[in-house]
Amino acid sequence: MKRLLSTVAFAAVFAAGAAHAQVSDGVVKIGVMNDMSGTYADLAGPGSVVAAQMAVEDFGAAAKGLKVEIVGADHQNKPDVGSNVVRQWIDVDKVDVIVDVPTSSVALAVNEIVRQKNKVFLISGAAASNLTGDKCAPTTVHWTYDTWALANGTGNAIVKTGGKNWFFLTADYAFGHALERDTAAVVEKNGGKVLGKVRHPFPATDFSSFLLQAQSSKAQIIGLANAGADTTNAIKQAAEFGIVKGGQNLAALLIFLTDIKALGLETAQGLVFTEAWYWDMNDANREFAKKFAARNKGLYPSMVQAGVYSAVTHYLKAVAELKSDSDGAAVVTKMKSMPTDDKLFGKGTIRQDGRKIHPMYLFEVKKPSESKGPWDLYKVRATIPAEEAFRPLKDGACPLVKG
Amino acid sequence: MTTAATPMSVVTMPARSRSEVIAFAVMVALLLIAPVFIYPLFLMKALCFALFACAFNLLLGYVGLLSFGHALYFGWASYVSAYAAKVLGFNPEFAILAGALTAAVLGLVAGSLAIRRQGIYFAMITLALAQMMYFFAVQAPFTGGEDGIQSVPRGYLFGLIDLGQPLAMYGTVLVIFLGGFLAIYRIIHSPFGEVLKAIRENEPRAISLGYKTDRHKLIAFVLSATFAGLAGGTKAIVFQLASLTDVDWPMSGEVVLMALVGGLGTVFGPVVGAVIVVAMQNYLAQVGQWVLVIQGVIFVACVLLFRRGIVGELAARLRIKL
Numbered sequence: 001m002k003r004l005l006s007t008v009a010f011a012a013v014f015a016a017g018a019a020h021a022q023v024s025d026g027v028v029k030i031g032v033m034n035d036m037s038g039t040y041a042d043l044a045g046p047g048s049v050v051a052a053q054m055a056v057e058d059f060g061a062a063a064k065g066l067k068v069e070i071v072g073a074d075h076q077n078k079p080d081v082g083s084n085v086v087r088q089w090i091d092v093d094k095v096d097v098i099v100d101v102p103t104s105s106v107a108l109a110v111n112e113i114v115r116q117k118n119k120v121f122l123i124s125g126a127a128a129s130n131l132t133g134d135k136c137a138p139t140t141v142h143w144t145y146d147t148w149a150l151a152n153g154t155g156n157a158i159v160k161t162g163g164k165n166w167f168f169l170t171a172d173y174a175f176g177h178a179l180e181r182d183t184a185a186v187v188e189k190n191g192g193k194v195l196g197k198v199r200h201p202f203p204a205t206d207f208s209s210f211l212l213q214a215q216s217s218k219a220q221i222i223g224l225a226n227a228g229a230d231t232t233n234a235i236k237q238a239a240e241f242g243i244v245k246g247g248q249n250l251a252a253l254l255i256f257l258t259d260i261k262a263l264g265l266e267t268a269q270g271l272v273f274t275e276a277w278y279w280d281m282n283d284a285n286r287e288f289a290k291k292f293a294a295r296n297k298g299l300y301p302s303m304v305q306a307g308v309y310s311a312v313t314h315y316l317k318a319v320a321e322l323k324s325d326s327d328g329a330a331v332v333t334k335m336k337s338m339p340t341d342d343k344l345f346g347k348g349t350i351r352q353d354g355r356k357i358h359p360m361y362l363f364e365v366k367k368p369s370e371s372k373g374p375w376d377l378y379k380v381r382a383t384i385p386a387e388e389a390f391r392p393l394k395d396g397a398c399p400l401v402k403g
Numbered sequence: 404m405t406t407a408a409t410p411m412s413v414v415t416m417p418a419r420s421r422s423e424v425i426a427f428a429v430m431v432a433l434l435l436i437a438p439v440f441i442y443p444l445f446l447m448k449a450l451c452f453a454l455f456a457c458a459f460n461l462l463l464g465y466v467g468l469l470s471f472g473h474a475l476y477f478g479w480a481s482y483v484s485a486y487a488a489k490v491l492g493f494n495p496e497f498a499i500l501a502g503a504l505t506a507a508v509l510g511l512v513a514g515s516l517a518i519r520r521q522g523i524y525f526a527m528i529t530l531a532l533a534q535m536m537y538f539f540a541v542q543a544p545f546t547g548g549e550d551g552i553q554s555v556p557r558g559y560l561f562g563l564i565d566l567g568q569p570l571a572m573y574g575t576v577l578v579i580f581l582g583g584f585l586a587i588y589r590i591i592h593s594p595f596g597e598v599l600k601a602i603r604e605n606e607p608r609a610i611s612l613g614y615k616t617d618r619h620k621l622i623a624f625v626l627s628a629t630f631a632g633l634a635g636g637t638k639a640i641v642f643q644l645a646s647l648t649d650v651d652w653p654m655s656g657e658v659v660l661m662a663l664v665g666g667l668g669t670v671f672g673p674v675v676g677a678v679i680v681v682a683m684q685n686y687l688a689q690v691g692q693w694v695l696v697i698q699g700v701i702f703v704a705c706v707l708l709f710r711r712g713i714v715g716e717l718a719a720r721l722r723i724k725l
Binding site: 036037073074075076077078079080081083084085087088091092104105108109112128135172173174175202 | 442444445448541542544547548549550551553554638642643644646647648649684685687688690693694695
């Protein structure tokens with residue numbers, strides 16, 4: 001059974017003569033687990049597997065004497081399926097590192113298993129900031145973004161570029177409340193004002209009454225403290241009410257390139273949000289995006305997929321340096337001690353609590369007249385420097401941070 | 404239940420069929436040697452769902468009541484067990500019992516409302532109540548919202564046996580499953596079970612014979628909820644987590660599928676159905692985005708080829724009871 005399945009699984013094997021004795025069972029095995037068929041399939045999904053493969057190829061693992069294999073799995077957004085796959089990967093298939101894992105409930109479950117088994121967990125897709133806070137593990141690196149960075153980036157940068165008055169449209173459950181609370185705190189700290197807020201049920205399909213309240217509040221910025229289909233539905237309906245054309249701006253707190261692409265520029269124009277990476281920022285990114293799209297059904301890379309590339313690259317560097325992948329905590333310690341440097345995220349560092357540090361960007365969706373191609377969607381409104389982009393080390397309550 | 408005592412004693416007890424005894428022996432033997440060949444965690448998951456499907460089958464297969472809200476008992480039991488083990492520091496056996504008790508109470512409340520109606524209305528009421536409690540789970544602080552309750556300790560069974568060992572955990576789950584399975588078997592084959600089957604076949608006639616059918620249906624409903632809760636609580640301890648997946652409505656649908664694929668109204672059907680569905684989820688996870696397509700094809704094939712479910716069809720072909 002298992003043999004049959006691993007033939008179906010994605011596998012990129014780079015045979016290179018004699019394997020290193022210290023590398024467990026001779027192969028560095030990377031397990032990319034995410035949502036391959038549901039809501040997050042486009043922003044992570046099979047594209048993340050492609051990104052990991054490209055990272056392995058660009059790293060030149062074969063030339064460095066490392067044998068690398070990649071397997072992929074669908075956690076179907078269910079924590080029990082995810083934890084079953086990961087335990088089996090580690091116990092039976094000898095997977096050394098788990099990558100990506102969107103959906104916070106699954107990521108939190110995987111975080112505990114990897115800590116227990118002393119392997120490595122590189123998070124790109126999940127948002128929960130407590131993965132480097134009270135739940136931080138010596139075996140985990142949180143790469144691309146987190147909820148704190150999004151709330152801070154969007155709140156901070158918008159107020160500084162003139163959006164003083166805010167109105168929140170919040171999904172009525174813990175995640176929505178947390179996003180709203182964190183963003184409101186940032187807005188007020190920077191001298192902005194929260195004029196009002198309205199809670200919508202989760203999940204919701206009809207936002208008209210909430211949007212009318214937001215419209216009549218005359219706030220400059222309407223903050224969408226929700227995620228996924230709620231956010232895209234709210235944006236679509238806001239376009240129907242002509243909210244953006246009426247001079248108000250929407251700020252999404254959690255949205256991805258693929259969502260914007262699906263919404264279309266006509267609907268999404270003027271939307272402001274924070275992301276860690278965009279393909280059209282420099283030549284290296286553009287070149288990567290073209291190669292990536294050719295291998296991923298023409299879809300351009302999201303920041304999550306770029307994060308997978310960058311994280312896998314740095315992991316391989318650490319393993320090549322250590323010449324061993326068996327002790328997860330040791331590999332992560334090595335990763336933290338080396339500065340990160342790759343063609344997508346540039347130079348950066350990994351903090352003691354497992355937080356990868358890099359600049360974040362405030363983007364605005366282009367007007368249809370400004371766009372020059374099907375994937376030409378964003379313009380940069382502000383850069384949030386690396387030292388301000390993430391939660392200060394002392395505020396996270398991570399037990400790994402001493403003093 | 405003094406009023407029902409007289410007619411009950413008239414019902415003749417069917418002899419335990421030899422095919423069922425043999426099938427049970429084969430099942431136990433397979434489960435005992437399985438951990439040598441198959442990954443134990445997967446087996447434990449399959450057993451939890453098998454017990455859940457058996458509990459559901461008690462209601463749909465033997466009373467003819469289609470509950471579309473069984474995730475309520477499964478999911479809430481897993482929350483309560485996880486919370487009891489993690490926050491209140493219960494031993495695993497008490498944590499699981501606390502979960503099963505919660506499910507029993509929920510079953511009593513939901514059941515006493517739902518059994519007043521028949522057919523589709525019954526199904527809709529159970530679904531509505533389950534969704535109500537789902538949204539409560541989304542909002543309530545102790546469930547952790549969409550993060551769920553994570554890193555639940557497995558602890559020491561009776562304060563002695565370390566459940567951190569995969570085989571100790573597997574043994575515990577196996578005992579719970581077999582206990583639940585035999586209890587359900589006993590219920591189905593008791594005079595009470597015969598009355599349930601009579602209600603399934605023709606409720607007005609059962610009433611005319613002097614049975615208080617509502618009371619029987621309610622007891623069956625509470626029993627089914629309790630066993631579903633036992634499965635849910637065990638799953639929380641095995642996976643060391645409780646999450647929204649277990650209380651959401653797709654879970655209610657999944658258990659219907661398990662019972663249907665295996666064979667409604669057969670003793671072993673739900674077990675086979677649960678193993679098949681769980682195996683698909685688990686092993687197809689490796690083929691990524693094709694999971695849903697393959698699942699769909701398999702279900703279409705089941706509906707077209709084995710109308711009575713796999714075990715039901717097998718029993719009909721061989722003319723035996725299973």
